[in-house]
Amino acid sequence: MPxxxxxxxxxxxxxxxxxxxxxxxxxxxxxxxxxxxxxxxxNRRVLMHTVIYDAFRGQGLSNVLIKSTLDFLRIHGNTISNYCPVVDGFIRKNPEYVSLVDVKHSGTWVSPSSI
Structure with missing residues (x-):
């Protein structure tokens, strides 16, 4: 059971x-x-992609999925390497999650301060 x-x-x-x-x-x-x-x-999770199936789009479920996942990873002391543009957008809007991004292995994440 998951x-x-x-x-x-x-x-x-x-x-x-x-x-x-x-x-x-x-x-x-x-x-x-x-x-x-x-x-x-x-101890790192490499986040690859986020998919919400067509019948469930437009309900804010990607935000619930991403927030729940990042909160879970934070509680368990994990870091992330991110390759998902949806997660990237979520972190940009919720900078309290930036600290989860592994500095040496950030994935495609570009710090807002470097833009």
């Missing part, structure tokens, strides 16, 4: 870690609505 990162009974939204598939998943009322692929390198 680890639950976030659960909201009122909206029936659950975010979980499917370690077998190497992805964080978001579901609504038990139906998978999207996922974020990742790789594990030591």
């Amino acid at each position: 680890d639950v990162l976030f659960s909201d009974a009122e909206s029936s939204v659950v975010v979980s870690n499917n370690e077998k598939e190497h992805r964080y998943e978001i579901s609504v009322a038990g139906e998978t609505a999207g996922h974020m692929g990742y790789r594990v390198i030591g």
Whole structure:
């Protein structure tokens, strides 16, 4: 059974870690609505892509998936290398997550201060 990162009974939204598939998943009322692929390198998670399936778009689910994932990784002392433009945009709008980006292995992340 995947680890639950976030659960909201009122909206029936659950975010979980499917370690077998190497992805964080978001579901609504038990139906998978999207996922974020990742790789594990030591204590670092390499975030590859975020997908919200067509039937679930426009509900803010990518933000719930990303925030829940980043909060989970922060609590567990992980860092990230980011290759997902959606995660990049989320971090730019929520700079409190910049500290999760691995300085030596940032992925495609470009610090706002260097732009």
